[in-house]
Amino acid sequence: MLHREPLQEIAEEQVRAFEQDGAVCLRGMFSADWLAALAEDIERDKAEPGPMVRRNTPPGKPGEFFVDFQLWRRWPNCRRFVFDSPAAAIAARMLSATEVVYYHDHLLVKEPGTEECTPWHHDQPYYPVDGWQVGSIWLPLDPVDRATCVEYVAGSHRWGRWFRPRYFNRATSELAVSDDRFEDMPDIDAERPRHRFLAWDLAPGDCIFFHGLTVHGAPGNRSASRRRRAYATRWLGEDARYATRSQISPPILEHGLQRGDPMACALFPPVWPRAARAKELS
Ligand SMILES: O=C(O)CCC(=O)C(=O)O
Known part of the structure; x- marks a missing residue:
């Protein structure tokens, strides 16, 4: 069944854990039907990717690190996920937001x-x-063990630091963004003893909710047989404002927003409360 509400209630301590650590694992939120619907669209997208596709594995190397964006604009189940899945309710609860906009x-x-x-x-x-x-909601469609899971540096969203963005493909240079706030990412692996790391064994239906400033990274997929398909969706509460930056990723343009504007627009649709969305469509 494609249910609209999370299958499990989110407890107050899970919200507190997210606020404190910047990432929390939410177990059993999505039914197998939702995962199957998304999996269908993922295969469609792999066969016919969008204009922002990135293939991060060099030719001749094993496996494939396939990245794409904005599936919801092209595939029906990803679109339903935005408006009719438990995701918007999860985002509202975790961000303590009264209004939520879907970003990408x-x-x-x-x-x-x-x-x-x-x-x-x-x-x-x-x-x-x-x-x-x-x-963000990081939703894996395959079982993921801790060694393959994304790892989060607990509490890093509260460091008050903004790190220079780089493309995931190391052969590609950093984004051309000049912002006085930005500094180079420290060598987190060298600093391991100084940090607490969060990662989980995840079963289908589980997801991770994490903050936009939480430092994270992930290993490759060393499994010889198991895929690691992850669908990450980005959600914004009512305090989010459009900020001009010289280069962004993904390059979602033509939204018509001006600096300081609330993010809601046709490209970044309001999704919570659901009643407001229904009113907007009527
Ligand atoms: O899935 C991954 O390997 C990384 C995910 C990630 O960086 C993100 O969702 O922001």
Whole structure:
């Protein structure tokens, strides 16, 4: 069944854990039907990718690190996920938001044997978005063990630091964004003893909710047989404002927003409360 509400209630301590650590695992939120619907669209997208597709595995190397964006604009189940899945309710609860806007989606598939990691980064410097209520749902469609899971540096969203965005493909240079706030990402692996890391064994239906400033990275997929398909969706609360940056990723343009505007527009649709969305459509 394609249910609209989370299958499990989100407890107050899970919201507190997110606020404190910047990432929390939410178990059993989505039914197998939702995962199957998304999986269908992911295969459609792999066969016929969008204009922003990135293939991060060099030719001749094993596996494939396939990245694409904005599936919801092209595929029906991803679109339903935005408006009719539990995701908007999860985002509203976790961001303590009364209004939620959908920002974008990001597909990250690591086929078996993929060696490429996802480098340490945090998401918000890639976006033209200021504000605190910025969060993602990282939803895997395959079982993921801790060793393959995205790893989060606990509490890093509260460091008050903004790190320079770089493309995931190390052969590509950093984004040309000049912002006085931005500094180079420290060598998180070298600093391991100084941090607490969060990662989980995830079963289908589980997801991770994390903040736009939480530092995270992920290993490749060393499994010889198991895919690692992850559908990440980005959600904004009412304090999010459009910020001009010289280069952004993904390059979603033509929204017509001006600096300081609330993010809601046709490209970034309001999704919560659901009643407001229904009114908007009527
Ligand atoms: O799935 C991955 O490898 C990384 C995910 C990620 O960086 C994100 O969702 O922001």
